[in-house]
Amino acid sequence: MARRSAAQTKPNPIGGQGEGLETGISVIVLGTPISPAMAYEYAFVHLKYTIPLAGVLTLILRPLLTRVDLYKTLFLIVVAFFATLPWDSYLIQRGIWTYPPDAIIGPRLFGIPAEELFFFIVQTYITTLLYILFNKPILHSQYLTNRQDSTPKARWIRTIGQLLLSVAILTGAILVGKGGRGTYLGLILIWAGPFILLTWSFSGHFMLKLPFACIAIPICAPTLYLWIVDELALGRGTWAIESGTKLGWCLWGDLEVEEAAFFLATNALIVFGLVGFDRGMAVVDTFPELVPGSLSPALLVKAVITNPAKYNMKRVRGIREAVSTLKRKSRSFYLASAVFPGRVRIDLVLLYSFCRVADDLVDDSRTETEALVWIQRLIGYLDRVYDTAGEKSPSEADVVNYIEKNFPTNAQSALEFLPTRLLPSGPLYELMEGFRMDLAFLHAEFPIKDEACIQTYAQRVASTVGELCLWLVFHHSAVRLPEHEESSLVQAAITMGHALQYVNIARDIQVDADMGRVYLPTDWLKEEGLTPQDLLSNPRQPKAEILRQKLLDLAFKKYEASRPVMNLLPNEIRGPLIVAVESYMEIGRVLREKSGVPSKTKKGRATVPRSRRLWVAWKTLSTS
Structure with a gap:
């Protein structure tokens, strides 16, 4: 747009107003x-x-x-x-x-x-x-x-x-x-x-x-x-x-x-x-x-001129609730989602919202029976969405009716608008098995016996989500990758899921202890002369920090193994996905730098300052 100065023209003694000689x-x-x-x-x-x-x-x-x-x-x-x-x-x-x-x-x-x-x-x-x-x-x-x-x-x-x-x-x-x-x-x-x-x-x-x-x-x-x-x-x-x-x-x-x-x-x-x-x-x-x-x-x-009366406002409200959930529960992912293109961003937000809501239904249960009820209801939801071949059921009304009868109002939209038609059923069912592993803690048992167990747990609760994200990316991308490259990326997503969950566990040692849970392998504790009960009673002891750093070392080893494969992703989506990964791995870097005593915590959890997360996102996109 143009703009004009308010300068007043003045008489010119030589050539007249506004004229030069x-x-x-x-x-x-x-x-x-x-x-x-x-x-x-x-x-x-x-x-x-x-x-x-x-x-x-x-x-x-x-x-x-x-x-x-x-x-x-x-x-x-x-x-x-x-x-x-x-x-x-x-x-x-x-x-x-x-x-x-x-x-x-x-x-x-x-x-x-x-x-x-x-x-x-x-x-x-x-x-x-x-x-x-x-x-x-x-x-x-x-x-x-x-x-x-x-x-x-x-x-x-x-x-x-x-x-x-x-x-x-x-x-x-x-x-x-x-x-x-x-x-x-x-x-x-x-x-x-x-x-x-x-x-x-x-x-x-x-x-x-x-x-x-x-x-x-x-x-x-x-x-x-x-x-x-x-x-x-x-x-x-x-x-x-x-x-x-x-x-x-x-x-x-x-x-x-x-x-x-x-x-x-x-x-x-x-x-x-x-x-x-x-x-x-x-x-x-x-x-x-x-x-x-x-x-x-x-x-x-x-x-723009489409009649707003045609809008499915139930879907819009579902998106609003999903965004609200992520702002409260997963700030790192919500920030990273900002750099994804529109349709894939919406579907990723809806996917993450489902995972958070499902996890909260189980975690917030007061008894094992209540938790098992929620897991069975979630499985019942998946059974109605998918048939035995993993295809979407044609009876969406049946699915909506089941959701409304079996889930609280604040959880219904997360299930109803999960983009299941774009997702394989396997990882979602496996996620339910991850929830089952958490129930062992209600018996004062500690299911993470060794490194193989912690990898299985990470596979179920994190790698599944990473794989589902990747399928959404494949669907929305304008570039079709060769089958062998898609397979390599899926495997990398699984490995990266291990890394991200290990960072999550390393961050939440104190928070998990307050809930009566210890996700560090029991045989690792034994090597340090500790039992799970010792960690529950004092999660901030020096030996806990040694184990935190050991788990972070394993996390970064998994990260370094899978990160190069992400370069196979199409250009339009590579940067945003790497930002999502790096935003979370930055929590691990903070924990390494501060030796488990981060400069900023929230409810016992290490957090990355917003300015640093923005810098990580900008730097990642600049180089990828």
Whole structure:
């Protein structure tokens, strides 16, 4: 988008207002001696203020950008460029904006200087990257809504917004019709207002559901930055506004109210457009049956105008509950999921939510009988989803009915929306056997007798999940791998599952002891002169730390054996999966560095500071 300085033109004693006269090697412009280099004044503004900022944002975001992010950025730049071009040209031709010839390089398109055309692009690029940065952690599907799902307050706010925007457009038309000092402000309102009204009308409810900072910061931060740039660097006559078309009111210094409104309006246009894009993509990813097809402008338009009454809000609420579960129970995975493409991210979140909910049903049981009941109900659920051949049962109504009769309300969506049609049944049944192993602790028994037992346990409760994640990746990837490479990756996922579970056990020695559980192999304890009861009574003793480090050594050995195989993954998914692994392995690195006394703990568990997890994700994506 473009922007204009509020600089006042001053009488030039040599050549008249705004005109220059070359004398030797100097030029007089706006009453100020300027060297010929000042013909590059507007270009220098880009070199000093816009391009460096765009470069910094590119450096930060480059590893995080997906194919959809790049498509979105290009799409918004094209729309912004061609939406601004005729409006900008009109203002120049009407003489509302003028450019001293000594401040620009020279080439023009429809009267618009090349530097101004570049500003259409660079402002959109900067604001878009900032928006992507703040929205990257957000799974937009959870914010889809319709009239039945929205609150009366939200509907009232949307209606009030529509009325205010309509009034602003009407005010702009009146100001332009009257001409004179309100012309420039009126033109801003009648140009930006309809675009903002359109996006607000289609995506207002969605926008109101989004976290406030995800919209406010991408609008306000670049607006404030451009206000400062305008005041500090561009009030030198780089361009001028015809004095008879502006109100003459300044926000501060030389920054006139029209300029402030222009920057705010253009950034709002960009962000509202991005929100509309993300709403369209959320519909495409969440309800592929409503808008089938490959990504294109036509598909996005169709998704945006699809009647929200057709949304399956039960699925949306299921996604919301899954996200809430992961935020509470698996922060590392939730952070890592942010870099996965839309549809695979949704399915991975739903898978992890099922695993967490199923684990909690068993772990939170007060007796062995209650725990066995939950395991049998979970197996009954799987039996109804799959037949003996592992195919999905055609009777989904039967599955839903079984879930509603046998599981608490807060667990039902995790089962109902598990993407079983994309998953083999074997790992899910094996996960149930892992839950059974935990029941031995209710008898004061310790089933992890040796290293083979701990590997079996890790295989059942972690490798199964890793394998299921991989099948989702295979399904959603546009690249079909050879069968032998898929087999190698499945085996690597199993081995990596061992590594991740060993890290989990090493982290939770104290937490598990509080629950009466010891997952360290009994023969390892015996080598240190300990029994499981000794560890239960004092899980923070020095010998426990020795065993923790031994288990971490085994974990990293498994990690190093399987990590290179992950390079076989398709490009679009390799980085995100490695981030998921590295985010968890970083817990092991913290435990190694702090010798079991991490700098930050939560309920007895070692945690990795958020800044460090973000750094690990960025570094991993940069190198993979």
